Amino acid sequence: MNIEVVVFGVSFVVALGSSIAMLFAKNAVHVALFLVAAQVALALTFLLQGAYFIAAVQIIVYAGAIMVLFLFVVMLLGVDRSEALIEPLTGQRPMAVGLGALLAAEIVYVATKGSEFVIVGGGEGALSALNEDPGNVKALARTLFSSYLLPFEFTSILLVVAIVGVMVLARRIGDAGFLRD
Numbered sequence: 001m002n003i004e005v006v007v008f009g010v011s012f013v014v015a016l017g018s019s020i021a022m023l024f025a026k027n028a029v030h031v032a033l034f035l036v037a038a039q040v041a042l043a044l045t046f047l048l049q050g051a052y053f054i055a056a057v058q059i060i061v062y063a064g065a066i067m068v069l070f071l072f073v074v075m076l077l078g079v080d081r082s083e084a085l086i087e088p089l090t091g092q093r094p095m096a097v098g099l100g101a102l103l104a105a106e107i108v109y110v111a112t113k114g115s116e117f118v119i120v121g122g123g124e125g126a127l128s129a130l131n132e133d134p135g136n137v138k139a140l141a142r143t144l145f146s147s148y149l150l151p152f153e154f155t156s157i158l159l160v161v162a163i164v165g166v167m168v169l170a171r172r173i174g175d176a177g178f179l180r181d
Contacts, residue, residue, distance in 0.1 A: 004048055011048075015041035028074045032067055039063040053137045069159075070177055 018037035025031045039062045046055035143150060 004053055008045065011041045011044045015039075015045075015073050029071060032074065036063050036067050039067070069163070072163070 015038050018034040018041070022031050022034040022038070025034060039058060043055040043058035043063070046058060047053075
C-alpha cells in the first residue's frame with residue numbers, strides 16, 4: 001500500500017470526523033476547534049495533490065487568522081446557551097438543509113465526472129501541466145506586494161478597527177474597568 005493512500009485515508013477520517021463533530025458540539029469554542037482540525041486535514045490533502053500554495057494559504061488564512069478572530073469574538077461576546085436556541089430568522093434551518101443537499105449533489109456529480117469536468121480539455125496530463133509552472137505564485141506575490149500594497153495595508157487596518165468596534169459594541173456595563181462610563 002502506498003504511503004500517500006494511507007495519509008489521504010487518515011486525512012479523510014480526520015476531516016469527516018471533525019466535520020460531524022462540529023454538527024453535534026454544543027460549545028461554540030469546540031465547534032471552532034473542530035473546524036480548525038477540518039481545515040488542517042484539507043490542507044494536508046492539498047499537499048498530497050501538489051498544491052503547495054493553496055495548502056499554505058489554507059493553514060495561514062483559514063486555520064490561522066480567521067479562526068483566531070472567530071474564537072476571539074466568541075470568547076469576547078460570551079455566547080450564552082439559552083440565546084443560541086432562539087432562531088432570529090425563521091426558516092433558516094430548512095434552507096440550510098436544502099443548500100447542504102445541493103452541495104452534496106454537486107460533490108457527487110464532480111466526483112463521478114472526475115477531473116475532466118474541472119479542467120476543460122481534460123486528459124491525463126492536464127492537471128500536471130497546470131501544476132508545473134510556479135510562476136503564478138510569484139506573479140501573485142509580486143502584484144500583491146507592489147501594485148496593491150496600499151489597499152493590502154488598508155485592509156489590515158480595517159480589520160483591526162473592526163475588532164476594536166466589536167469590543168466596544170459587545171461590552172457590558174461594568175465588564176472592564178477601562179471601558180466604564
